[in-house]
Amino acid sequence: MEQLLATFIAWFLHLDVHLVELIELHGNWVYLILFLVIFIETGVIVMPFLPGDSLLFIAGALAAKGLLDPLTLCVLLFIAAVAGDSLNFSIGAWFRRKALDTSKIPFVKAEHLQHTHDFFTKHGGKTIILARFVPIVRTFAPFVAALGAMPRRVFLTYNVTGAFLWIGSLIAAGYLFGNIPWVSRNLTAVVMGIVVISILPALAGWLRSRRLA
Template structure:
């Protein structure tokens, strides 16, 4: 499973280009499903959201994908995914389900997302778009925390537009540059590492904090 995910992330451009060449319509459906599932299903935080948006932008720059079709599809997927996630959290809150008993949710992931909310408030829905795992759990935790739907929807739409346009736009602008197109795997890996950086810094901070207190 891990090797499959690694291959998918590092060679996403090849897989999408091949799919687009053989099944022009199907590739848009696949892109929609990946973004929708990653943002809408709390058990799928491992999907390559950031790198997929960037790669999709590079393929649009090379006219393999149509940007006029791609961007609306991504926006709908991102907004609908978060909305579904919020709805699931709302149902669980109303039924007073103890999330600690849900084996599909890792306690450390929930704790990390909750801490993110404590630091950033409602803006978490926007900021979390750029943080793997937190991106997937933020709408769910927002519903559990009784964030009003109107507030959530506003930040959901704003976050989707910023996320999609920034990463697809970056891929579109840089996609035809030889330095990027010839080293796309390295660029994708860099995006993955950058997206994980806030999580690594937070984990290091939590580990270093108790160590400093013991001195």
């Protein structure tokens, strides 16, 4: 387990290098790999730790180098993000119909659900859009929305809008800024910065809740 964790951390910290390796080894099949990573990260509630924001940024940077086609990248990953959230919502709706206690769902930590529920309660429907930019929260938001009986048509509107903004903005950021010399030389630091910035809203909300407790 420790070796697996170390391998995952090393892969994550050097995502740019490994993504180039995947392109060299598998060619156009890398689009399917990227599709599956985004689909699983957004669609499978027990997989919130997969790289999302950083993967999109680096994919955009590689597209600027001509290693990936930006239009194909945007279209496929947009579809993956919409399909992932839709699957997640459907799973949540199934659990709601079965009237299960959410704190007893296997492999799902109750505190993650509670944090996402609080976030959802505060921001309403636009949480589905905002959650796209917050790791972990984006994986749980569709599930909690379904548990809260959000109409599927309403959810789909927020789902599509959020996916468009998330995929488009991060790939565009990578495309425009990923190959600036300073950014290229410090890409690992930039990726970690993206992760830190992404989790700041969740951290701020947790700190506020602790002060109010």
